[in-house]
Amino acid sequence: MKSFALTFRRFFRDDGQYLLLLSPLLIFAVVVAIYPLFFSFRISLFDYRLTDPNQTQTFVGLKNYIRAFSDTVVLDSLKTTLIYVFGTVTLELVFGLGLALLLSAEVRIIRMLRSFLIMPMAIPPLVVGLVWKALYNADFGVIPFYMKALGLSVGHGPLAELKLAMLAVILIDLWQWTPLLMVIFLAGLKSLPTEPYEAAVVDGASRWQSFWFITLPLLKPTMLVALLLRTMQSFKVFDTIYATTAGGPGSATTVLNFHIYTVGMTFFDMGYAAALANILLVVIAVLSIIYIMVLERQQF
């Protein structure tokens, strides 16, 4: 009984006050974030079209979810998403590590060049999309001009050709986000111990060998964090797709995130859009939890 009273007093002396500092945000988050997510779950169980003049909501149970897994458009967009995510993340990991190694010297000019490389990440993705759209333009774009000069055929421009569109949007992503991987790898490289390298020099290892057998294995934890972080972000791509291809040509660049937007905000099929959004939410939540676990294991 005494210990209970003590806990009770301690709560009001310490944690109660901390809770007081936390509570405005908690209340805000519950009202503005958690409630909408519950609301989203509720509408995903209904057939609800904003275009319906009577605004009727018919309860359909899990039908929207079942429909999602048999909808070929959704399955196609899922495939497109996986190609996009896999393409961007692997290429950015490789080039990001390359950039980090290339620009790791702590010299003034290199430091300056590195700060220029931060710029793409801070520019509004929509502007990035529009700029690349101009650069890719078949008639006056800079990129097709140099492609033609090299004797390559451009057709209707990289963004409008079925075979090139995906590659073209992946390149935009590479431009904007490879520097992030560089930054993460630079931090990883700086935290590496020096002893193994000294030992390798004594043993007469080549630079390539010490990279392959020392640097790469030691960078594994950094790579895992970078991989997870970029995978989550890449799943959420929207602005650049909206600005460049709007999912086309055909559905060549319709990633799931963009498809959900189309279902909800162009076709106004709210129940189905909510169901699709919730599926994406679960995928991202699982990745996030893995990310948190990895991050925590590395810090303690």
Added chain:
Amino acid sequence: MKKSPLEKITLAILIIAVMIFFMMPIYWLLITAFKYGREAFAIPPKWLFFDFTLKNFIEALTTVKTPRFILNSIIITTGATLLSLILGVPAGYAIARSKSKLLNFSSYFFLLLLMVPPVAMLIPFYLIMRDVHLLGSYFAVILLDTVFDASFVVWMMRSYFADVPQEMEEAALVDGASHVGAFFKVALPLSTPGIVASALYVIIYSWNDFLFALMLTSPKTKTIPLGILASFSAVEIGWGRMAAMSIFAIIPAVIISLFLNKYFVRGLTMGATKG
């Protein structure tokens, strides 16, 4: 292991190639904003010598409502930044200082919130805002931006306060101050660097937002990215004007990446690096 001259030259060429690739689009945007229409799309492209003009900027400021778009962006960015700091900084402090497992654990809740796909939040939020007649208001965008911004601030401030020495706060507690008092009188005034770092990232996030503004603003509350898109898809193809408007849109990005990039990067990696 000394590098041979050949290696050095190869590395220098690689670095130049990398810088050309990453800077070319930004440079293109910059010169296009100062070019006349006929020169903007000259074939072969004019990279260095062209007729310099301010025509695009004058057009952007007079014929389309660029000043209005910028003002709207400033209002929404300021609102979301202030609100997320007011809510997030005390919360980050509480999580960092409390010994309660439950409170500590709540920081993961905010990290998870930060990762929610924006579209998953937008669909229900759009319907709710429609029902409470807030669609098209600044407030609607500010609220939704703040969900992500404040979650970010908590996560950043938690790690900031955890690294800050606690002696002065403990001294205040011994002198009879409450935890709330110690926060406002001692910890808060000392936390400016952490707050600046969080604010920078939040400013960029809200300023660059396109999706939320696309669905939640009206023609009167349109932000600059939407303004660029709207003026661009108008009758004539105004690439030069688009470029001029984009220059306004990327000013915060340029300032932050050139002068304050350490803080910004720390935000981007969400604590994965200490920056």
